[in-house]
Amino acid sequence: PLRLDIKRRLTARSDRVKSADLHPTEPWMVVSLYSGTVVVWNHETQVLYALLFSPTCHSSWMPFLSLVVFFCCDVALLSVNQTEGKLRFLCSVFSDDMLIKLWDWDRKWLCSQVFEGHTHYVMQIVINPRDNNQFASASLDRTIKVWQLGSKAPNFTLEGHEKGVNCIDYYSGGDKPYLISGADDRLVKIWDYQNKTCVQTLEGHAQNVTCVSFHPELPVILTGGEDGTVRVWHSNTYRLENTLNYGMERVWCICGQPGSNSVAIGYDEGSIIIKLGRVEPVMSMDSSGKVIWARHSEVQQANLKAVVETEIKDGEKLLLSVKDMGSCEIYPQTIQHSPNGRFVVVCGDGEYIIYTAMALRNKSFGSAQEFIWAHDSSQYAIREGNSVVKIFKNFKEKKAFKPDFGVEGIFGGLLLGVRSNSGLAFYDWDNSELIRRIEIQPKHVFWSDSGELVCIATDESFFVLHYLPERVSAAQESKEEMTEDGIENCVGFSDHLSIVLGEVQEVVKTGLWVGDCFIYTNSVNRLNYYVGGEIITIAHMDRMMYLLGYIPKDDRLYLGDKELNIISYSLLLSVLEYQTAVMRKDFSTADKVLPAIPKEQQTRVAHFLEKQGFRQQALAVSTDPEHKFELALQLGELKTAYQLALKAESEQKWKQLAELATTKCQFSLAQECLHQAQDYGGLLLLATTSGNTDMVGQLAEGAERDGKTNVAFLTYFMQGR
Numbered sequence: 001p002l003r004l005d006i007k008r009r010l011t012a013r014s015d016r017v018k019s020a021d022l023h024p025t026e027p028w029m030v031v032s033l034y035s036g037t038v039v040v041w042n043h044e045t046q047v048l049y050a051l052l053f054s055p056t057c058h059s060s061w062m063p064f065l066s067l068v069v070f071f072c073c074d075v076a077l078l079s080v081n082q083t084e085g086k087l088r089f090l091c092s093v094f095s096d097d098m099l100i101k102l103w104d105w106d107r108k109w110l111c112s113q114v115f116e117g118h119t120h121y122v123m124q125i126v127i128n129p130r131d132n133n134q135f136a137s138a139s140l141d142r143t144i145k146v147w148q149l150g151s152k153a154p155n156f157t158l159e160g161h162e163k164g165v166n167c168i169d170y171y172s173g174g175d176k177p178y179l180i181s182g183a184d185d186r187l188v189k190i191w192d193y194q195n196k197t198c199v200q201t202l203e204g205h206a207q208n209v210t211c212v213s214f215h216p217e218l219p220v221i222l223t224g225g226e227d228g229t230v231r232v233w234h235s236n237t238y239r240l241e242n243t244l245n246y247g248m249e250r251v252w253c254i255c256g257q258p259g260s261n262s263v264a265i266g267y268d269e270g271s272i273i274i275k276l277g278r279v280e281p282v283m284s285m286d287s288s289g290k291v292i293w294a295r296h297s298e299v300q301q302a303n304l305k306a307v308v309e310t311e312i313k314d315g316e317k318l319l320l321s322v323k324d325m326g327s328c329e330i331y332p333q334t335i336q337h338s339p340n341g342r343f344v345v346v347c348g349d350g351e352y353i354i355y356t357a358m359a360l361r362n363k364s365f366g367s368a369q370e371f372i373w374a375h376d377s378s379q380y381a382i383r384e385g386n387s388v389v390k391i392f393k394n395f396k397e398k399k400a401f402k403p404d405f406g407v408e409g410i411f412g413g414l415l416l417g418v419r420s421n422s423g424l425a426f427y428d429w430d431n432s433e434l435i436r437r438i439e440i441q442p443k444h445v446f447w448s449d450s451g452e453l454v455c456i457a458t459d460e461s462f463f464v465l466h467y468l469p470e471r472v473s474a475a476q477e478s479k480e481e482m483t484e485d486g487i488e489n490c491v492g493f494s495d496h497l498s499i500v501l502g503e504v505q506e507v508v509k510t511g512l513w514v515g516d517c518f519i520y521t522n523s524v525n526r527l528n529y530y531v532g533g534e535i536i537t538i539a540h541m542d543r544m545m546y547l548l549g550y551i552p553k554d555d556r557l558y559l560g561d562k563e564l565n566i567i568s569y570s571l572l573l574s575v576l577e578y579q580t581a582v583m584r585k586d587f588s589t590a591d592k593v594l595p596a597i598p599k600e601q602q603t604r605v606a607h608f609l610e611k612q613g614f615r616q617q618a619l620a621v622s623t624d625p626e627h628k629f630e631l632a633l634q635l636g637e638l639k640t641a642y643q644l645a646l647k648a649e650s651e652q653k654w655k656q657l658a659e660l661a662t663t664k665c666q667f668s669l670a671q672e673c674l675h676q677a678q679d680y681g682g683l684l685l686l687a688t689t690s691g692n693t694d695m696v697g698q699l700a701e702g703a704e705r706d707g708k709t710n711v712a713f714l715t716y717f718m719q720g721r
């Protein structure tokens with residue numbers, strides 16, 4: 001079955017809807033009501049933009065460019081100002097009867113042609129997307145007619161419905177010459193308009209069918225009827241996949257939009273927008289920078305290595321040359337490279353096919369709800385239904401097993417992860433024995449390349465755990481430490497993050513590891529990385545982006561969006577390597593990496609060291625005098641601090657240093673610092689408590705000279721002068 005997530009995004013109550021449409025680029029829905037009102041919604045922000053009254057108008061909309069046009073008994077033109085989001089009324093033209101008429105936009109709306117042939121009301125016309133000179137019409141005279149511009153009479157007629165035909169649509173994909181129609185006989189018919197036969201009849205609606213639509217992106221047909229339901233049919237198998245009933249009475253229109261998952265539906269009692277299917281792009285990148293993606297069933301490849309380096313700017317779309325690789329036998333919903341990059345697996349419609357990544361030759365296939373690769377590419381696992389996991393090695397089934405609490409999802413990596421309603425269980429790939437069960441409901445599991453760290457992301461937070469394989473092998477040998485939850489203490493919290501960053505929950509959307517640094521995108525479109533308890537933001541993005549991979553040689557991260565655009569951000573490998581080495585307390589490696597880190601990044605690295613508690617190292621690395629001074633003070637390094645204070649010539653620094661010198665009984669240094677800071681009060685305290693007559697004498701004169709009369713008075717007084 002087609003795994004379609006269906007989510008309701010907007011519900012707008014209103015009078016009976018005549019038609020609804022989505023703007024091609026903006027998140028706007030226009031709805032025209034029988035009452036003559038036209039409503040414009042922003043369906044992302046759920047804000048009502050405009051209400052317009054046009055008492056004679058009750059027909060459909062056609063948006064093109066930034067204009068929205070609607071044709072009714074009269075024809076009206078509206079322009080939408082992209083900046084203001086406001087509608088502006090331009091003009092209107094009148095028509096009268098129910099024939100099909102062609103109005104010429106360029107010739108001041110001259111009625112330039114009339115098409116005759118139908119013997120009853122014409123309910124809808126649609127223009128053939130493959131040939132703009134051809135259109136089809138649906139009529140209550142029970143027929144569908146196909147017309148050619150320039151010819152008064154119909155080209156041909158499709159007959160088969162037993163009652164009036166209410167609606168039609170053309171198939172927009174290039175591969176099939178199909179039309180779809182819905183009628184009062186409660187049937188939906190699919191027609192081949194080249195050989196003029198009915199290819200399929202879809203039965204299911206309990207009342208008149210009022211609207212039909214081939215989805216422009218997904219392999220589905222959507223139909224709506226007076227029975228209040230919207231039905232979702234697979235456009236290849238014609239199986240009924242889903243019946244949606246939102247309780248808003250009769251359905252009047254359905255509208256999808258190319259490049260979008262949103263579908264607008266108009267009812268007796270209002271309109272709603274649903275999101276159909278996965279929004280994640282079906283794309284995958286191997287470690288050398290070859291990206292494979294699927295547009296519908298067509299698989300394409302692009303090579304990031306071919307992009308000229310000087311043309312790459314952070315956050316900007318890369319211009320790629322795309323190579324067609326052929327089409328896939330199933331409708332792909334995910335595509336994943338094997339860790340070694342030699343294979344790609346495509347999953348969808350409950351099936352998987354493994355192809356060679358180079359030539360897209362099929363290597364193996366089968367049925368599966370989900371497919372995941374093991375760490376080492378020679379093994380993979382699939383989920384069948386909600387109870388069985390099968391492990392394959394070298395494309396041969398090795399083991400099938402039923403985990404104790406069922407299987408809701410599986411996760412690849414060093415260990416085989418299985419999610420059930422009781423939590424997450426990790427199994428050994430080789431013997432499928434339980435290694436550890438954890439009470440957590442993960443969305444994603446990401447293993448680092450070394451297999452030492454694993455990030456488990458849930459709906460609200462993420463956890464980074466240490467995996468200790470030596471405990472596992474010890475326990476497996478002794479068999480003693482096995483509990484029903486597996487081996488105790490073989491995973492331990494490296495850190496626990498149920499992070500609330502300024503009251504924002506950190507929800508990982510996509511992620512990957514580079515060394516011990518976990519790079520991820522979150523729910524507010526930030527690109528971050530996490531290392532040693534710290535979160536560093538790489539970029540704020542303007543839309544949802546999906547991490548594809550990191551190419552160390554380029555010092556770049558690559559991300560894709562749902563329109564299959566690829567962007568990149570620079571992220572220095574040297575910094576990541578340095579931080580990884582620090583996390584492992586491997587300072588000799590860190591020192592080797594350091595020279596590769598550019599000067600401007602060194603202070604950032606120094607702050608990282610400081611936060612990890614390595615102040616001495618931070619002092620050595622930092623290039624920022626302020627930071628260095630702070631560190632020198634914290635470390636009690638008077639000499640270093642003194643040199644920095646000399647350069648900085650700041651009263652504040654001298655005061656801070658004087659304080660430190662005093663606590664360390666370095667009185668002559670303290671005296672010099674107080675002198676530099678012109679802190680007469682401090683000098684007085686120092687001179688009197690140390691009983692230093694000479695100093696008191698000098699202070700009296702200095703203070704008098706500088707007009708510090710209070711101090712001068714006290715010092716003279718004490719000396720009896």
Ligand SMILES: *[C@@H]1O[C@H](CO)[C@@H](O)[C@H](O)[C@H]1NC(C)=O
Nearest residue numbers: 079080081082083084085088
């Ligand atoms: C849209 O509105 C903006 C802001 O009021 C204005 O500057 C612009 O000229 C308008 N554009 C059109 C095409 O009317």
Ligand SMILES: *[C@@H]1O[C@H](CO)[C@@H](O)[C@H](O)[C@H]1NC(C)=O
Nearest residue numbers: 147148149150151154155156
């Ligand atoms: C439909 O019209 C086109 C163009 O006028 C013509 O070439 C074609 O033969 C016509 N087909 C039928 C079935 O009349």
Ligand SMILES: *[C@@H]1O[C@H](CO)[C@@H](O)[C@H](O)[C@H]1NC(C)=O
Nearest residue numbers: 176177192194195196197199
């Ligand atoms: C018309 O074409 C369809 C495929 O689009 C085919 O299934 C059907 O058998 C054809 N019908 C006739 C009568 O040739």
Ligand SMILES: *[C@@H]1O[C@H](CO)[C@@H](O)[C@H](O)[C@H]1NC(C)=O
Nearest residue numbers: 163164184185207208226227
């Ligand atoms: C269905 O259409 C017929 C006309 O063909 C109409 O009489 C009937 O009322 C419609 N059904 C509903 C439920 O409106």
Ligand SMILES: *[C@@H]1O[C@H](CO)[C@@H](O)[C@H](O)[C@H]1NC(C)=O
Nearest residue numbers: 329353361362363364365366
């Ligand atoms: C795999 O390839 C073979 C030969 O090219 C072909 O006959 C078969 O249909 C393919 N199967 C799948 C599921 O792609």
